[in-house]
Amino acid sequence: MLQIDLWKRVVIWALCALGLLLAVPNAFYSKVEGHNDAIAEIELSGTSPEREAMAAQWPGFLPSGLVNLGLDLRGGAHLLAEVAVEDVYSARMKAFWPEVRDALRPERSTIGTIRLQPSAGDELKVRISEPDGMTRAMEVVRGLAQQVVSLSGVGASDIEVSADGSALTVRLSEAEKRATDERTMQQSLEIIRRRIDEVGTREPTIQRQGTDRILIQVPGIGSAAELKAIIGTTAQLTFQPVLGRGSDPDANAGIGNEILPSLDEEGAYYTLESAPVVTGEELVDAQPAFDQNGRPAVNFRFNPTGARKFGDYTAENIGNPFAIVLDSEVISAPVIQSHISGGSGIITGNFTVEESTNLAVLLRAGALPAGLDFLEERTIGPELGADSIKAGQVACIVAFTAVLIFMFLSYGTFGLFANIALIINVGLIFGLLSMVGATLTLPGIAGIVLTIGMAVDANVLVFERIREEIKSGKGPARAIDLGYEKALSAIIDANITTFITAVILFVMGSGPVRGFAITLGLGILTSVFTAIFVTRLIIVMWFERKRPKELEV
Template identity: 70%
Template sequence: MLQIAGWKRVLILLVCLAGIALSLPNVFYGRVEAYNDAARLVEAGGQPDAEQTAALEGWPDFLPSGLMNLGLDLRGGAHLLAEVQLADVYESRLDGYWPEVRDALRDVRDQVGTIRRQDAPPGELRVRIGEPAGMETALAAVRALAQPVASLTGVGATDIAVRAEGDVIVVTLSEEEARATDDRTMQQSLEIIRRRVDEAGTREPTIQRQGADRILIQVPGIGSATELKELIGTTARLTFHSVVRRTSDGAERGNADELLHPSMDAADGGLFYVLDRTPVVTGDDLVDSQPAFDQNGLPAVTFRFNPSGARAFGVWTTQNVGQPFAIVLDEEVITAPVVREAITGGSGQITGSFTVEEANRLAILLRAGALPAEMEFLEERTIGPELGQDSIDAGQIAAIIALAAVLAFMVLSYGLFGIFASVALAINIALIFGVLSLIGGTLTLPGIAGIVLTIGMAVDANVLVFERIREELKTAKGPARAIELGYERALSAIVDANITTFIIATILFTLGSGPVRGFAVTLGIGILTSVFTAIFVTRLLVVFWFERRRPKTIEV
């Protein structure tokens, strides 16, 4: 007999109602989006203004508020392709080796004589010794500093290569360490860019590595490519240095242990600072940074070090009370206060000629961390929301035409059973949007194509069932038995056809990227919901009708 257990009926109805409820917020996208933004502000402890309060009241709390995200091609936004300057990292790495090399050579000074760092091309550390006869001793002392390469591809190798050129020791990174450094730099750049974009509150950015040294960045909803570049395009390299002296001569050259940086503060009138090359602490030791106001009510930025940074800064300030130290951001001295007392708490404040917006942006950059290397932007595009709206409108028209054509075909071909299939198709579309909202999926223009394709594919299962019912009716087994056998004997064909399509969708998602993955997501979800509605929802509608009407004969 044509029967469905009571608990199965309840479960099918609950799934359908849940899908409709989850998809409902997308019908009121702008209102729900404003509600979500205001709700996040309240959760973070902020005070909503009048507009945000109205947004909170504009959507009932008891209804779902999850939205599917709109991709770059629908929402508009910015697209950047950046090339990471990996060679910059080599220079900073070798600068970090200099104190260790100097101390190692000082231990054998009686054999190597004087020790003086020389100017060197990028990627090299060059040290001249006073006694060339002691070169072998010097090389052995420096080579003893080498450490194993921390990567699977560099097993057995050390991180530095040391050679002699006359009376000069040349230190470079080994090939294995250079490869490991490149990989770490790219991974760090990806993570920091992602954190900076997330700090700005954008939705569903696409940030992925392309090739050996390039990063693709796509951020929906941001105003322009220029705005995105301002957010991620600076290294925000923060360092704290001892001040050797001040000068007004921007062309003054110190020795190899010193740096010359201009003052960022216009009030200093072209003042330059000569600093120790090796920083006391760096921005890598920062664990938090927030915008604030100083004692004069001017915008400032507070910061807090991790334990190792706090310890190093505390030791240095204890030994240098009364001496100035410079806070350097991107090779410009923000401020150079005098140490009045030891700073052992691990926190401090950066003041300067900031606006509120600049202080907030600087806090975001420092909190997200410093990019390990500069980036050169090879490609940048701004996609306006008007273009996205055009895409949405075109997708809607395509979906409506496809839906109308499928509904007309089903009703004309199968009559009342075609109407049941059409109702199930509408529920199927609601389930697709409901699942996308539940998982926070991103809808792109190819994703809309996947939905349109799903609309056409969704009735295939019903066609198989209905045709099978027609065949069973010819054997005069009665309508109830014919419907039951139609569903049972069409099931294997339905499952086989959809499994093969789902495998293709899985491969597209796994191996594809960007638009291809967007298409694969909606196609895969559409396959699952289509099978569910064809096997369960349509059958449940037929059962409800049959139990109410009890027809002696049926026409499919």
């Protein structure tokens, strides 16, 4: 029979009211956005009259979730970066030398003296003075090998050791290179995401493309150059022993050493041991601060492992200088005055407040494991985004109006009921997008326009079924009941297949394609809900009130 229980009516209207309430903030976008930014700043940095005034723009008891605007709607920066994964091989081999040296030293009676030789970036060459001891040297170095930490390299060794006369060569195995590439990409993605999040941008898109590329899209940022300044610095921080200071960058540093320029003193160069004592990977915190002279600086703190190594080194080298190196430049080279325990210290230099803050952000987020080569960079101005929003609005209004007129002309009063449900449907879409914090792109607007067209399909199926039942002589109540009953399977089948398509697009696609898939999928859910439940409830309420003897559909 044509009846809907009271509790079902309450649930249907409650869901509609909740969805529309969640969508309301999008009608006051700038005010709600200012309110949200002010609340975030108050939580982070404390209150102020200006922030309180901005927060008061929107009532706190109302929802404040917004549909985030994508790069093509808000404007922003687009970068395609290639990760120089080969840099990691060289760094691994450079860091492996002290371990090889320490392992071979006890065997000097058999292998003689050991010397590091010039070698390619992805290998380590060590010459021994007693070729007869090569077998023992290879055995000792192979003992340093570890198993590859990777599902594809289970049981494989991370290094390969070979000999050529009196030279022993160590290389990373192919399995370890593959595992290293994967770790490097994952670490780069995570660090880029942390750096961008530290700056407080909204809904960035950071995705891996292919084997060694990363797509970065950040809405609302000023330019691609600004974005590159945030993420392009590798921020490789190391603490290295100082061997000497001079003014000739081309002097012979010696094997295992390097010459790096001073950041503060123009024309000054330091000769350093290549193997660092401690690296930035062992940092757990970095905060902007001021030194004892009131100049901007950065406080840092190591994890227990880094703190122990740093403390041991400073205890053994009191009176000697050591260099703080950032991205192959010596920030400062203080002399160790005493044992530094506790694993904390301060980086000083000719910083501005902004530079010290940015350095703290980079160090806190972590060092990029390898350099980035930017293959593509694009800045999308907010004017273009505004034009896209305007075009999307026009498209939605035209589609919406055309569908409303068509439904009313085709089905009369029943078409009017379908139009009411369609309006509720669009509100529910925006409510859901706001609730899940989805990003709306230009293809996403296309998905909403498509949903508007598809939303009436279910109603058309139902109304045509009702027409058929009326023609076969059924009464009004029975015709409506059978119309919904017989159209239900067709409605579900049609929308399930489209929803599966939306899921595939979301899983296989990226960026704008995902935005389209999200709006399409949510639109299908709301369309089915409004067609099966909302429109039917409106018709039932109308029928109970009017009790018509015959129907005109």
